[in-house]
Amino acid sequence: MSTLLDVKNLGISFGGLRAVNDFDLKIQKEELYGLIGPNGAGKTTVFNLLTGVYKPDSGKVLLDGKDLTGKKNIEISKAGIARTFQNIRLFKELTVLDNVKVGLHNHHHYSTIEGILRLPNYRKVEKEMNEKAMELLKVFDLEKFASYKAANLPYGQQRKLEIARALATDPKLLLLDEPAAGMNPNETGELMDMIRFVRDEFHMTILLIEHDMKLVSGICEELTVLNFGEVLAQGKTTDVLNDPQVIKAYLGE
Numbered sequence: 001m002s003t004l005l006d007v008k009n010l011g012i013s014f015g016g017l018r019a020v021n022d023f024d025l026k027i028q029k030e031e032l033y034g035l036i037g038p039n040g041a042g043k044t045t046v047f048n049l050l051t052g053v054y055k056p057d058s059g060k061v062l063l064d065g066k067d068l069t070g071k072k073n074i075e076i077s078k079a080g081i082a083r084t085f086q087n088i089r090l091f092k093e094l095t096v097l098d099n100v101k102v103g104l105h106n107h108h109h110y111s112t113i114e115g116i117l118r119l120p121n122y123r124k125v126e127k128e129m130n131e132k133a134m135e136l137l138k139v140f141d142l143e144k145f146a147s148y149k150a151a152n153l154p155y156g157q158q159r160k161l162e163i164a165r166a167l168a169t170d171p172k173l174l175l176l177d178e179p180a181a182g183m184n185p186n187e188t189g190e191l192m193d194m195i196r197f198v199r200d201e202f203h204m205t206i207l208l209i210e211h212d213m214k215l216v217s218g219i220c221e222e223l224t225v226l227n228f229g230e231v232l233a234q235g236k237t238t239d240v241l242n243d244p245q246v247i248k249a250y251l252g253e
């Protein structure tokens with residue numbers, strides 16, 4: 001096993017509030033890792049720090065040994081971190097297929113002139129992108145909805161589409177922010193199978209924020225618990241979930 005994500009001493013304050021403090025995290029390649037904790041503990045802020053939405057005021061973020069600390073969102077995306085959001089952020093007026101193609105644009109290029117004039121390189125790249133996007137949709141059982149407007153998909157399918165779009169950027173690390181939010185138990189069960197499938201088939205490393213403890217205990221191999229912006233516990237899932245401090249601060253709520 002080798003380390004993919006290495007975060008040391010990460011921190012940020014908003015005015016007088018220390019939202020994340022002295023945060024350390026190591027994730028191995030192809031690991032399924034969970035970040036849990038009470039509301040307002042700082043979990044989404046950690047994602048925002050890892051993806052360049054916020055600049056940390058202390059600490060370091062290394063991805064595969066590359067220093068991404070303080071880099072812009074677009075540079076971090078190119079370096080290989082992709083994410084989904086707590087509140088789904090799809091291009092609702094675009095088709096399901098086009099939503100995935102937006103993700104693919106990170107890697108496929110044609111010039112503006114080639115695009116406007118529909119030159120051969122544009123047509124070749126478009127064809128490749130359509131094929132790749134359809135392959136990704138198949139993985140998520142969404143190919144039959146390819147021509148639907150994203151807004152017309154049921155909620156659970158929209159969440160899947162967000163994951164497909166994030167994967168289209170060909171990331172090394174996939175961050176999922178509450179992927180099971182708003183799902184019923186059946187949908188959550190399917191989602192768990194799908195996350196495992198993505199890890200196994202794409203050899204993906206996944207860090208997820210989740211409140212659904214069935215999902216967390218069912219698929220995460222390691223956990224970090226945040227509380228008031230600080231790491232309360234870290235380690236193997238069963239050890240962390242049996243830690244009396246974690247039960248008191250979070251699970252016993």
Ligand SMILES: Nc1ncnc2c1ncn2[C@@H]1O[C@H](COP(=O)(O)OP(=O)(O)OP(=O)(O)O)[C@@H](O)[C@H]1O
Pocket residue numbers: 014017019037038039040041042043044045046
């Ligand atoms: N841009 C910001 N400006 C000011 N305060 C912020 C900002 N972003 C986050 N915070 C504060 O930082 C703290 C951590 O918020 P964060 O959203 O990271 O928590 P969370 O653990 O993701 O919570 P939840 O489980 O409810 O999503 C909260 O007190 C929040 O109000």
